[in-house]
Amino acid sequence: MRTQVAIIGAGPSGLLLGQLLTRQGIDNVILERKDPAYVRARIRAGVLEQGTVGMLEEAGVADRLHREGLVHDGFSLAFDGRNHRIDLRALTGGKTVTVYGQTEVTADLMDARAAAGAVSIYEAGDIELHDFGGDAPRVSYTKDGVRHELACDFIAGCDGYHGVARKSVPEASISLFERVYPFGWLGVLADVPPAAHELVYANHADGFALCSMRSPTRSRYYVQVPVEEKVEDWSDDRFFDELRRRLPQEVADGVTPGPSIEKSVAPLRSFVAEPMRFGRLFLAGDAAHIVPPTGAKGLNLAASDVRYLFDAFAEYYREHSSAGIDGYSARALRRIWKAERFSWWMTTMLHRFPADSTFAQRIQLAELDYVAGSVAASTAVAENYVGLPY
Ligand code: RFL
Numbered sequence: 024m025r026t027q028v029a030i031i032g033a034g035p036s037g038l039l040l041g042q043l044l045t046r047q048g049i050d051n052v053i054l055e056r057k058d059p060a061y062v063r064a065r066i067r068a069g070v071l072e073q074g075t076v077g078m079l080e081e082a083g084v085a086d087r088l089h090r091e092g093l094v095h096d097g098f099s100l101a102f103d104g105r106n107h108r109i110d111l112r113a114l115t116g117g118k119t120v121t122v123y124g125q126t127e128v129t130a131d132l133m134d135a136r137a138a139a140g141a142v143s144i145y146e147a148g149d150i151e152l153h154d155f156g157g158d159a160p161r162v163s164y165t166k167d168g169v170r171h172e173l174a175c176d177f178i179a180g181c182d183g184y185h186g187v188a189r190k191s192v193p194e195a196s197i198s199l200f201e202r203v204y205p206f207g208w209l210g211v212l213a214d215v216p217p218a219a220h221e222l223v224y225a226n227h228a229d230g231f232a233l234c235s236m237r238s239p240t241r242s243r244y245y246v247q248v249p250v251e252e253k254v255e256d257w258s259d260d261r262f263f264d265e266l267r268r269r270l271p272q273e274v275a276d277g278v279t280p281g282p283s284i285e286k287s288v289a290p291l292r293s294f295v296a297e298p299m300r301f302g303r304l305f306l307a308g309d310a311a312h313i314v315p316p317t318g319a320k321g322l323n324l325a326a327s328d329v330r331y332l333f334d335a336f337a338e339y340y341r342e343h344s345s346a347g348i349d350g351y352s353a354r355a356l357r358r359i360w361k362a363e364r365f366s367w368w369m370t371t372m373l374h375r376f377p378a379d380s381t382f383a384q385r386i387q388l389a390e391l392d393y394v395a396g397s398v399a400a401s402t403a404v405a406e407n408y409v410g411l412p413y
Pocket residue numbers: 031032033034035036037054055056057062066067068069070125147150181182183184185186187188289307308309310316318319320321322323325
């Protein structure tokens with residue numbers, strides 16, 4: 024089999040890149056390790072930047088998003104018993120974010136890909152990348168016990184943090200930058216009305232808490248826990264008691280406890296791989312970088328990588344120019360490092376670090392008080408949260 028772009032991974036970055044390429048008439052094949060039902064069931068991010076929404080529009084998959092997504096003009100920072108609103112719209116000259124689950128984005132992209140008749144090979148095992156340093160790269164994989172080979176012009180490694188693409192690069196050609204945080208997020212999804220109309224990020228002496236949502240009838244909540252914490256030790260009652268304890272009274276009063284439909288612990292990590300291009304292999308999304316979820320940037324960064332990579336491929340096939348391809352890594356990394364900084368900063372300001380002194384906790388509260396009292400500092404938070412320009 025032969026294609027123009029071989030895409031590894033059917034997460035949001037692979038599916039979005041594939042959809043944009045297909046609409047541009049650029050042939051592509053997606054190879055995914057898991058089955059479609061597994062990919063559809065993964066519950067992850069929930070907040071989309073305006074730029075991400077714009078790309079989903081460009082990909083022709085934003086109808087349901089516009090019907091069901093919730094446009095948010097602001098969010099709150101809760102600390103010291105207070106609840107301070109960051110007015111995103113007012114502070115950024117009219118920009119907003121949209122609450123729409125990654126699960127829904129994935130489902131919309133998978134449906135559009137099926138409707139377009141583009142080729143996706145699910146349950147493709149033992150993927151190996153070959154000859155991406157030269158002009159004729161190939162990808163081999165096993166499907167139903169048979170080994171296959173896909174020849175291509177380019178390989179897009181969209182296979183997430185644990186994927187094979189980044190690991191195929193010789194160690195001497197790649198630099199890795201990493202910070203692992205000594206805690207995780209215990210997340211619960213429940214079919215109960217959200218505690219508040221907008222998201223609430225809470226700093227509490229016992230740890231961070233977040234009130235989010237998926238719809239007017241579905242809530243998504245998180246509490247900071249030690250990373251080795253067992254989900255089995257957290258009954259729904261224990262979870263909701265802990266959540267409410269970490270919120271200001273007025274927000275806690277709005278929490279409706281209910282049976283969880285999903286409960287899991289996610290570790291927090293900051294990670295960047297440089298560069299993001301190795302000959303004819305390009306990394307995009309979590310394959311190249313991870314942010315802690317505190318800034319809601321993971322999925323949005325995957326989309327901005329795809330913005331740059333799609334433009335580069337379109338330029339190559341339309342204008343026979345390699346300029347976009349040559350500039351991809353540097354362009355993407357400039358935006359990535361700023362999102363890494365913001366996510367690290369939000370995480371540092373809002374979480375309880377086990378090794379921290381009471382001095383560090385007072386500094387956190389002073390920082391939050393400063394942000395709340397300063398238009399300049401609030402504006403910096405707002406313009407990062409809605410997403411920096413591409
Ligand atoms: P994904 O979504 O990880 O998709 C990668 C795809 O590649 C497949 N794959 C392979 N396919 C073939 N061969 C291999 N060897 C393969 N190895 C892997 C995988 O099965 C998968 O289908 O990466 P992508 O597309 O770059 O998208 C990135 C986003 O998914 C990610 O940034 C966010 O979900 C991060 N994230 C969160 N971000 C937020 O903004 N807010 C959140 O609340 C939030 N929660 C999360 C998260 C990520 C999590 N991970 C990665 C474990 C919660 C979790 C649990």
